[in-house]
Each structure stands twice: as structure tokens, then as C-alpha cells.
């Protein structure tokens with residue numbers, strides 16, 4: 001059946017050549033053209049999601065759009081229990097079951113046109129400043145290509161797309177793991193827009209989002225000085241305590257916070273204040289200890305201010321458990337798949353954007369990754385690094401502790417330009433973003449092709465996972 005398909009419609013004198021190429025994994029090379037053939041459909045999907053940005057757990061439009069598209073393409077689409085904007089879509093039968101982790105949530109306040117100067121579409125609206133409009137659709141393009149090969153009998157197994165909400169807050173994949181959505185999956189792949197094409201070991205560090213809610217007594221202090229329970233003082237005492245703790249923390253940790261509920265005015269003491277902490281550490285255990293330590297400081301702050309405190313963990317992102325076998329497969333395909341070439345207009349756009357961040361982050365990134373292959377401000381090589389210099393987090397980390405997972409990064413931004421910025425919203429709605437998205441799709445499709453064609457590689461990835469898990473647990 002495999003051969004019959006490829007020699008159909010071919011002239012007889014070409015058949016021998018075709019058969020030889022088939023032996024040399026012609027189908028794998030063919031994957032890129034399967035994606036290119038439907039490129040406009042994928043650009044339309046990514047563009048529509050970019051134009052209607054929705055923040056964490058509100059991705060009704062993005063998830064429906066993707067569910068409809070996948071159902072129309074023959075995927076079996078299912079909602080995930082208890083999560084209205086999460087879903088799975090699978091095609092094929094039996095083993096191996098390969099997962100693709102899609103995302104689609106946007107970030108508050110990052111509305112921006114596709115221009116190289118700060119220009120919100122609507123002030124204070126959300127925007128795709130982390131390029132999640134590209135992540136989900138890039139995974140869908142790879143899923144569609146693999147589906148076509150399964151349909152034609154060239155590959156065997158099941159391809160399963162995960163529509164994962166709320167990556168930026170709440171850790172949607174953790175919620176989906178808790179709902180058993182990932183049961184039976186053998187390996188997972190995902191990618192993320194960035195400023196460098198790279199695969200890195202242990203990319204993601206752990207992060208816990210914890211909010212502390214202090215309850216005191218509302219009063220007018222000028223009249224009621226003896227009233228107890230000052231919730232504003234409690235919040236400040238917590239912050240001061242944490243500043244002292246910093247002296248005992250090395251570079252493995254980062255602590256950020258913001259006041260999410262303070263006083264409205266200085267002459268009314270509010271009953272309730274709330275402060276939200278993002279606690280990052282190099283690994284999950286360190287992070288859990290940090291949460292415990294700051295919890296004690298919060299209790300102390302409540303005691304000193306005569307209030308009560310209620311901590312709540314709102315996000316729990318694990319550090320990444322790197323899988324050597326899948327990482328090597330992805331890296332090789334990143335090198336083999338041709339990287340995007342840019343038009344003079346695209347380079348001019350990238351160069352103008354790069355000027356807005358200044359020279360320092362550009363030079364630092366170039367020197368850190370030893371970047372030599374460039375076109376204007378865009379990276380065109382592939383870097384492989386042991387660790388990265390900054391500490392991003394993602395709920396892909398949570399999946400990596402349950403299933404062998406590979407994660408890589410693709411340049412959709414000029415070198416050195418960070419995500420979570422208005423500049424990244426602009427590139428995520430531009431052809432720089434779409435070109436990166438297609439490169440990522442081709443790399444994932446080629447990697448999944450390898451696993452389905454050689455199931456022994458799936459077994460090798462599982463063995464590496466088990467060994468690594470036992471060592472690190």
C-alpha cells in the first residue's frame with residue numbers, strides 16, 4: 001500500500017527512481033511539502049487567533065476555532081473534563097501515541113499592531129506577546145501532515161493534539177494532567193517562539209505562583225487608632241521579610257511580586273489586601289522549599305499586624321526533565337530542515353524592532369549562543385546548549401515529568417528580543433512569526449515521522465525517561 005500510493009500517477013520510467021527514494025525515507029522529506037501545500041490555512045488560523053487575543057482560561061474563540069478545524073479534518077475531538085477551553089484531538093489508532101502540546105492564551109496589556117514602534121490596537125487590551133497564537137497552530141500543521149501519512153498507510157500510530165489553555169497563568173497543562181488527559185501518550189513534542197533557534201537541556205525552571213490574602217479590620221485610623229488588624233501593614237511586613245530572605249538565596253532563585261489588592265485611598269484601611277508572588281527556582285524541590293519559607297514569613301507578618309493570612313497556590317510549574325533521546329532527534333531535524341529565508345522588507349522590520357531594545361541584549365545573546373549564522377537581525381543557525389542563561393518557566397515542564405517530552409525554540413524575533421513584550425506581539429502577527437511557525441511544524445513532523453517509522457526510538461526515549469526520573473526524583 002505504501003508503494004502503491006507513491007507510484008500512482010507517476011510515469012513508468014520514473015518508478016524505479018521513486019522506489020529507491022522511498023527506501024531513503026522520501027516520505028520524511030515529503031512532510032515539508034505537505035505543510036507548505038496548506039500554508040495559507042495555517043496562517044489564517046494563527047492570524048485569527050492573534051486578532052482576537054484571549055487571556056488564560058478565557059480562550060473560547062481560539063479553542064473553538066481549532067476544534068472545528070481539526071474535526072473538519074477528521075480528528076476525533078474531545079473536551080477535557082472540567083476545563084471548558086481545553087481539548088484533545090486525535091487521529092489514527094494504536095501505538096505509538098505521539099502528543100503535540102498546543103497553546104493559545106494571550107497576555108494582558110500587550111495589544112500592539114504589526115509595526116516597529118509602540119502602537120496598541122486598543123490600549124489596555126491583551127496581545128499575543130508570547131506568540132501562543134503560533135504555538136498551537138504550528139503543532140496543528142505538524143499533526144495534519146502526520147495524519148495524512150497515517151491515512152495513506154505510510155505511518156502507523158496515533159497523533160494526538162492537545163489544546164492547552166492558560167499557559168501564562170494557572171498552568172493549564174497541570175490541570176489537564178490532573179484530569180488524566182495525557183493518559184496513554186508515549187512521547188510529546190512542543191516548541192516556543194523565541195529569538196534564537198535552539199534546543200537546550202533543562203530549559204525550564206520551576207515557578208510557583210502564590211497569592212497571600214490578609215484579612216484585618218476596616219477602619220478610619222484617624223478616629224479608631226486602637227482598632228486592630230492592619231492588612232496593609234501585613235502586606236508590607238511580608239515584603240520586608242522577603243527582602244531579608246534574599247540575602248540567603250543564591251542565583252538559583254528569583255522572587256517577583258505584585259500587589260493585586262491594596263488600599264483604594266490612604267484614609268480608609270481596607271479589610272482585605274492581597275499580594276501575588278512568583279517564586280522561581282532551578283528545580284521543583286528548591287521551589288517547594290521557597291514556598292514553605294515564604295509561607296512562614298507571611299504567618300509572621302499576620303501575627304505582627306494582628307491579621308490572618310490565607311495563602312493560595314495559583315500556578316505550579318515544574319522544572320523540565322530533559323529527554324536526551326528526543327532532544328537529539330529534534331536537534332538533528334532542526335539542522336536538516338531548511339531554516340526560513342527572509343525578504344528585505346522582513347529584515348528591515350526585524351532590524352527596526354531590534355533597535356528598540358538596544359545593543360546590549362543583542363550582543364549578550366550572540367555571545368552566549370556563539371551565534372554566527374544570521375540574516376540581518378534574525379538568527380539562521382541552530383544552537384544546542386546545556387542550560388540557558390535566563391529562567392523561563394512553562395507548564396511543558398509538568399508534562400515532562402510524566403511523559404518523555406522534547407521542547408525547542410524557534411527564532412520569530414530579532415536576536416536578543418525578549419518575549420512578553422509589545423515587540424513580540426508585533427512579530428507574532430507578522431510573517432517573521434509565520435515563517436518560524438512553519439519551520440517548527442516541519443521539525444516536529446519530521447521528528448514524529450522518525451518515531452512512528454522506528455518504534456524502537458520510542459522505547460529508547462522511555463528508557464531514558466525512566467533512568468532520568470529515577471536519578472532526579
Ligand SMILES: [Zn+2]
Pocket residue numbers: 130131132167192
Ligand atoms: Zn509562552
